[in-house]
Amino acid sequence: MDRPPSTDGDHSAATSPIIVLVCTDDIARSVARHGFLEGRLASPEPSRPRPTVVREPAAPLPVVVQRLTGIQPPPDLSVPAGLEPWLESSFTTRIAESAAALLVVSVAADVLGGVWRHRRHGFVVAPPETAMAPTPEQRRWLEQEFAPELPPSPADIEAALRTLAKHTEEMGAHLLVFNVSTFTPDEKVYDLAGFAGEPLALRAQRIDLLLDTVAGELGFSLVDVDRIVAELGAGEHVRRPAIYSDAACAACAEEAAGAIVDVPTLRQFFGTDVMRLVVPRYDKRTIAGRLVRWHRTAPGLVQRGDPLFDVRFDDLSHALDARQNSGGKRRSLLVSVLAAGDGHLTDIVCQEGDEVEVGATVAVVGTSPGAKTDDLASTASFPVGVKVATR
């Protein structure tokens, strides 16, 4: 969060969708890093306006909410030279524009600290250290005008998320939230009885739990930074609380890109109007299996929540302990794949009984009944959810 984010993008393209990235350190160094998303958004059809990627300064969620509300700083506020852009950034956002398609935020700033509140007017700002290094004179003014608040409670964060989700839904935009790694270097607490306050890891755990709990209800997508960093090894890839290595940020960027591809208003910019329905990976053990049942026929409409097909994963070869626990026999896993979006099933590629690998295309789904493509391999994947039918 010590990196000053910039605002860029093609402002002349009035009809192009807008992607707003609130650049806390995790987002700034992953999905918002220069050129990453722009490279993924290359549309095969030049006539289509490309989405505008907007990078906005890092801010805790209450400040992001304030940006959305459209209030302005008091006109009588005399701001020292050099602080105007910082103050302005607490009130402006392009997510409020009608073309907004996606807002990407992180809870990292909320886990690590609170907002600063103006003593007289009550508006909130991101702590200035997150965006700049104030001079002594500026610091004196800041301390005179603003009071630092305690880090927000999970209830405060939930309230902010509800407001964000409501606003983005009203605008037809999608919300993507990064959670935070619960691993905190140099913090090893096993006796809470003698610990004053709350360890940062426990606070992060509470906030991640909140995100897990409300994500489905509020309809936002979640980038599970906690898992991604843990897969790589948090001991090596967490530099400071909520500050990750380049490799971890790159992995988060890939995961976020996968979620952005699935945003309905952005899907067309990642290829054509056709998507591949692929076999999802349930966990590390699921590598290959057999498609045992289709719940839908082609052509036909599929809607969010519809069961699509079942796959039985027989080769759980990585599950050594599972084999031990089952008396030396391999266990299989029957996974039911559900639609996580709407579309038209136009073509079924794999039939019942076919051997399929994770990532294999089993069907083609279009945004309209007649959607076609000549290059299926380069299309996005249709969003799905998974449910274990039997173990």
Next chain:
Amino acid sequence: MSRVSLRRIGLRRMRSWLGRSSGTEQAVRSARNAVKYRLGKSVTRRDFYASRGNGSDRFGLYGIGGCDVLTVVKAGPRLAKLFPGSVCVTAVGKAPQTRSDLLLQTLDPPSPELTAEVMERLSLDPAYFTPRLFEREFSVPHQAGLGRFPKNVVVLSISADASRTLYRHREHGYLVDPGGWWLTTDMQAVLNDLSSVKWFAATFKKVGRIGVAESMDNFAKLVTLVRQRTGAFVIAMNVLTVDPGLTAMDYDPIGGPPRARRREFAIAMAELGRTLEFPVIDIDRLAKQEGISGQADFVHYTLDQKRLVAQELVDVLQDHEIIGAAAGRRQPAGVA
């Protein structure tokens, strides 16, 4: 041909005649381990560690929970270096037997007449309804030659509470977890004869997974009772909260991620530890620190992760002067 090769061939022959883990095999292993132990060599298996030291002092660490609790066995060699007497670390790593309400049920168990049929049909462990957690001493199952050890330390785990579903006997009211009894039998035989499934459905009623608040109430009772009855120092373990390899990002169609429940348990156990003043080993932190890509699920850990957990366990015991405090006490040694 080396002694090891001969032993393997002999083991294969025996298993081909008598089946895996037969009574004979267990008796042979037990006798062999007892001889090794008497000769002063350490004995390490998946679920226990024992070493014979100088003098008559004994130090025992007893872990009970899901498969995750087997990690405590790795602390055995480290503890043996710190304790001059004999050391035994054992872990009952069986999730179907160790949900908190099942453990409390062992204090007021149903009579054997009421459970005989159920134990036979579900292949339950003979110790299923016995209050082994609350006894002052323990011995390693099938290892009588090692003798009995005091429960200086008891390690509890939340993994069974976080994951297991229980069933209540419709007539007699006691709880069971059938576990994976049907997995170890021939699947074709099970499918051809569904009478056992029908019997189970007619005899038991599903009570589902335990709520976090109820679970913590049970753990509060367990910790208090274990301290009172055994004098042991109690430690708890949480579990990994994330799911290795799970890349789902939208949870609406699947009703929320399974990790949320484990996060709830981890937070609640930390708070209970603060209230009742017992340490909680943060397995979640240690597993993530080492990297979870080698894990098949949230409860089975890699060797490197187990080493980290073992070191943390030893650190906790040293910080609380448990390993030092137990030395020189008369048997059975207890740590209030």
